[in-house]
Amino acid sequence: MGSKNISIPDDVYEKLREERRADESFGEAIDRLLGRRELSEFWGAWSDDTATNAREAIAESRRRNDGRLERLRD
Numbered sequence: 001m002g003s004k005n006i007s008i009p010d011d012v013y014e015k016l017r018e019e020r021r022a023d024e025s026f027g028e029a030i031d032r033l034l035g036r037r038e039l040s041e042f043w044g045a046w047s048d049d050t051a052t053n054a055r056e057a058i059a060e061s062r063r064r065n066d067g068r069l070e071r072l073r074d
């Protein structure tokens with residue numbers, strides 16, 4: 001694999017340095033940050049309580065929307 005030198009502003013370099021993981025090169029960090037993320041990467045990110053609260057909020061929102069649709073039909 002080849003390599004290229006690029007110029008970036010100091011503030012961008014500092015941001016990249018902060019985002020870089022201890023076990024990765026700058027090139028790997030750039031690739032990770034620019035790459036598409038798989039949905040599976042987020043699996044387990046929420047606690048059970050957070051997931052339950054999110055499900056309840058979604059269900060409540062759907063109930064409100066259903067009620068609005070019913071009023072619009074009348």
